[in-house]
Amino acid sequence: MAAPSHTYTLPQPLPLDGGQAIEGAAIAYETYGELAADKSNAILVCHALTGDQYLASPHPVTGKPGWWERMVGPGKPIDTSRYHVICANVIGSCMGSTGPASAAPDGKPWAMRFPVITVRDMVRGLVALLDGLGIERLHAVVGGSMGGMQALSLAANFPERAARVLAIATTARHSAQNIAFHEVGRQAIMADPNWRDGDYYGHDTAPDAGLAVARMAAHITYLSEAGLTEKFGRRLQDRDAKSFGFDADFQVESYLRYQGSGFTRRFDANSYLYITRAMDYLDIAEEHGGKLADAFAGHAMGKGARFCLVSFDTDWLYPTSESRHVVHALNAAGAPVSFVELSAPFGHDSFLLDVPPLDRVVKGFLDG
Amino acid sequence: MAAPSHTYTLPQPLPLDGGQAIEGAAIAYETYGELAADKSNAILVCHALTGDQYLASPHPVTGKPGWWERMVGPGKPIDTSRYHVICANVIGSCMGSTGPASAAPDGKPWAMRFPVITVRDMVRGLVALLDGLGIERLHAVVGGSMGGMQALSLAANFPERAARVLAIATTARHSAQNIAFHEVGRQAIMADPNWRDGDYYGHDTAPDAGLAVARMAAHITYLSEAGLTEKFGRRLQDRDAKSFGFDADFQVESYLRYQGSGFTRRFDANSYLYITRAMDYLDIAEEHGGKLADAFAGHAMGKGARFCLVSFDTDWLYPTSESRHVVHALNAAGAPVSFVELSAPFGHDSFLLDVPPLDRVVKGFLDG
Known part of the structure; x- marks a missing residue:
């Protein structure tokens, strides 16, 4: 960097x-x-x-x-x-x-x-x-x-x-709802075994999966329901029909996964814990x-x-x-x-x- | 059972x-x-x-x-x-x-x-x-x-x-927002190493941590902002002051953790994946x-x-x-x-x- x-x-x-x-x-x-x-x-x-x-x-x-x-x-x-x-x-x-x-x-x-x-x-x-x-x-x-x-x-x-x-x-x-969404994110990070009680620095793996889930949950709160509908609706991602599987069939799923994984490349999971805590304490x-x-x-x-x-x-x-x-x-x-x-x-x-x-x-x- | x-x-x-x-x-x-x-x-x-x-x-x-x-x-x-x-x-x-x-x-x-x-x-x-x-x-x-x-x-x-x-x-x-919240839950489950691509039956551990996070995120959507404020507000849980730590200081955090962990005792993580998918397809x-x-x-x-x-x-x-x-x-x-x-x-x-x-x-x- x-x-x-x-x-x-x-x-x-x-x-x-x-x-x-x-x-x-x-x-x-x-x-x-x-x-x-x-x-x-x-x-x-x-x-x-x-x-x-x-x-x-x-x-x-x-x-x-x-x-x-x-x-x-x-x-x-x-x-x-x-x-x-x-x-x-x-x-x-x-x-x-x-x-x-x-x-x-x-x-x-x-x-x-x-x-x-x-x-x-x-x-x-x-x-x-x-x-x-x-x-x-x-x-x-x-x-x-x-x-x-x-x-x-x-x-x-x-x-x-x-x-x-x-x-x-x-x-x-x-608010209680603000705190609740942040708590979901923190629990997602802390549930990731790669979090290692926060001592992941110097290891090959970081709690990227948990941090990505935290980001996805938070990201929904940054957008309006109507905005999501206008931007994505129920449109499918690069396909003509539902896959009847667990791939990202819908554009909104693909978008959220991208938001989650992109975030982990630039942000530290422990920082996410500390800053959300600071906001909840406000x-x-x-x-x-x-x-x-x-x-x-x-x-x-x-x-x-x-x-x-x-x-x-x-x-x-x-x-x-x-x-x-x-x-x-x-x-x-x-x-x-x-x-x-x-x-x-x-x-x-x-x-x-x-x-x-x-x-x-x-x-x-x-x-x- | x-x-x-x-x-x-x-x-x-x-x-x-x-x-x-x-x-x-x-x-x-x-x-x-x-x-x-x-x-x-x-x-x-x-x-x-x-x-x-x-x-x-x-x-x-x-x-x-x-x-x-x-x-x-x-x-x-x-x-x-x-x-x-x-x-x-x-x-x-x-x-x-x-x-x-x-x-x-x-x-x-x-x-x-x-x-x-x-x-x-x-x-x-x-x-x-x-x-x-x-x-x-x-x-x-x-x-x-x-x-x-x-x-x-x-x-x-x-x-x-x-x-x-x-x-x-x-x-x-x-809606796109409905799908988005469900996708967060699915990703939380699938990110849990104990999920094992769904083959956790017969193992000692199930993806309880991921399922609990999924439930917590969903649970917020079941309640109104005003209802959460009325029920919990910013009230602290069994303490007089903030802990300046990552325990559940706020009642709403404690409540959500309880909802998450209680749910894992009665519900199968793969069923959660399949049923949320069915709803998203609706x-x-x-x-x-x-x-x-x-x-x-x-x-x-x-x-x-x-x-x-x-x-x-x-x-x-x-x-x-x-x-x-x-x-x-x-x-x-x-x-x-x-x-x-x-x-x-x-x-x-x-x-x-x-x-x-x-x-x-x-x-x-x-x-x-």
Whole structure:
């Protein structure tokens, strides 16, 4: 794998919600566009569960374009001829930032000895990176899905660090159904004998089968029922009739298998366990005494950031009601917030796909 | 395991949609209530994917009450003091009817040599049982979920065999999303090394881990998001704080693990593969030239059965739109049909749970 363009090693131990701290944590990141002399034009984009820092440049493993190329670049909604865009791999992930596959102080991989982290811990890592870069206040923090959770967590815990908070297709807490789907994925990984209680590094085999099943289950939640029907329906895959066997007769089966197996080539199974756990632990209200409005008290009366929340009408993973819940809390806190539910057929994945109204909302909010 | 109360061995080979036939197929069944001398009071209840013939009597493996005790019995909506109720284990299952765990002609288990079956094949088996019992015309055929698919398939393919068709929380075709969830389950089973390409019978280990993951994924689809939130929310399981580990911290995780492991004690993994495949293959319109109304032509102008369709507003597995699709086809075919969407918080599983309006609909339709 090509080395990340930049890696920052935290000079201080990274304190964690679980009570431990990580010494010498590394944060791998990419940047796009020039940083202004007064460092006032930085935008931090936070990635989703299986995303990474390759926001607008090719992925070193798959060679595919960056995951938000359509949104980030010169003249694009997040305009890199105007803004300095930073995207960092979260703590716990596997693309250069410290995670379970990294070496622990004893030189061996952390594996399941890696401490359980939270979304707030990821954000602590990102803020430490901003400290290292000398960026006191972001022009904006932006993210979809788990990226949006980080944006909201940054706003709640470091209210002075961003002037704008753009949270897309996200939630301030994981629901029972969200946790349930993640638990299925974790059980699929842990049931794979190649998982070896997490100690598969250095072995010939990794828990690819379990990780692929986890990805398949999760992938269904990223798409809408109608979108799946439109894309695949009951169409058969490369055949005229059902095989009366267990091959992938249907296109949707073939697609899911491809999604599952492709994922294992670029992602570490233990990272999947840790990051899903972090998301399941997310409850920003609980972190702030139980009332979500209190989490955003630092933004009262225009003292802090302006917020923009975006949801999609076909997103059943983090439905509009979850965004509205955040908006109500921001209203109660007296923070300036705009909110829009966009219509798009792609379900949760709409934030990554071709939804021109999203481009306009993003550009309008960042440039305004 | 206690032997089934009754087993009928088909005198003729059972022809299958895949082109093969099963010789000497056995159908295990239970009955409740007395059959009238003229055999006019028989109701066939069809079971769901993981259901069985123990409709209103204890399950021989788990010792739990029958799966529809609340609906079937003396004085209950399906009144066994009035009707003779028959419930048979479907072909391909594992509670006494012929399936992949049964002995093939060579004396060894069929395993994956068992032919792939369809819902129509299951119904052919049930109709052969009715032939054996001398029941020409049922007072009614009743079923929820896959049981409803059988009821509709019986109506489409054997229109003279039932006077009433009651199909609850079901569909006439499996959608891309339905197929996708089933494919995740199959891949989880097949990824388990103990599956051994299906040849695990007689070994010490079965693919329990994979089957448990399959069940967990499916189970989420049986419940509504709101129902999960109400039942579990983010409540912790037997602890005051998060463990910062991978134990089942949340009640919903513990519940799902329990559902998964409990299921493996009573169900055969290969049966799960075959029955999910049969459901995914279901498309009653396709079986009848592509137009669903044509499938029900035998019921035109009151010549055949009366139909009743019931859906639940929180069922996202087989949503109301699927029932409405069937109702429109029945209307187009000129068949008498009533339809109701009931409000219930439990999602797809509502048909099994305490929903008093369902009781009234069932009783009204059967007694009317």
